[in-house]
Amino acid sequence: MSTRTLLSPWTLERPRGKIGYWLVFTVVFALFTLAFVVPLVWMLLGAMKTAPELARNPPTLLPERFNVDSYVDAWNFMELAGYFRNTVIVAGGAWLLQLAVIVPAAYALSKLRPVLGKWIMGLMLATLMLPASALLVPTYLTITEVPVVGVNLINEPAAIWLPAAANAFNLYLLKRFFDQIPTELLDAARIDGAGSVTTMVRVVLPLSRPILAVVSIFAIVAAWKDFIWPLLVLQDPGVQTLSVALQRFEPDTPINVMLGGLVLASLPMVVAFLIFQRQILAGLTAGGLKG
Incomplete structure (x- = not known):
């Protein structure tokens, strides 16, 4: 017995159906990835910045110098x-x-x-x-x-x-x-x-x-x-x-x-x-x- 899906196999076999399917899938996947991964990446990179750099406006994406001293300081x-x-x-x-x-x-x-x-x-x-x-x-x-x-x-x-x-x-x-x-x-x-x-x-x-x-x-x-x-x-x-x-x-x-x-x-x-x-x-x- 075939599995029921939102799109029929016939639609997915058509070029327009394939393009639409992968376009929607890519957009949704990218949005969910950004929503869940960006806060973790920001926290990870933010810990490698200095306190003045974190307070800078506009904020920097990458730290000026990758430094793990914050992790050591936090632990101690x-x-x-x-x-x-x-x-x-x-x-x-x-x-x-x-x-x-x-x-x-x-x-x-x-x-x-x-x-x-x-x-x-x-x-x-x-x-x-x-x-x-x-x-x-x-x-x-x-x-x-x-x-x-x-x-x-x-x-x-x-x-x-x-x-x-x-x-x-x-x-x-x-x-x-x-x-x-x-x-x-x-x-x-x-x-x-x-x-x-x-x-x-x-x-x-x-x-x-x-x-x-x-x-x-x-x-x-x-x-x-x-x-x-x-x-x-x-x-x-x-x-x-x-x-x-x-x-x-x-x-x-x-x-x-x-x-x-x-x-x-x-x-x-x-x-x-x-x-x-x-x-x-x-x-x-x-x-x-x-x-």
């Missing part, structure tokens, strides 16, 4: 090593706890089919319709006095780990992928005597590596770049993440040094995406295919 002046450590702890813990929560939940909703499972999934997806700011106050009150145990998690990494574990979007991605796994494989595992947990660990998870990679990247990036929530719950400068620390140093830091700090803070996530972009795209498309 703002003591970024400690904030990098804090951010790695926060992002790593949020990633592990999120997988520990949403993987069994998605498996249960997809394959175990609990009572009212569709209603539960619908209510979780409904939380995506709420603005993040509307959840700040109730989440903050929950963190300051955790129900049942009554513990205050302010200035603790767990204050970020626990809210990050309840991620409805990543749960939905996992469930959609698990739905595509043939039920016959699970039935064969049950015939061999495997329980639900064993089936999930030995059958479902090995088949779910692409979507697990996608969910992992999303979880780590979300925790790495988050600003508002860490600003509220990590009030001690010694435990703050990079995004909060850079904002705190901004008033007393030269602009070129601040740009150097921003480049260093964003570099790990950019490198991670470049390394795992194939797995990310494969995982996003795999959930929509029937296996």
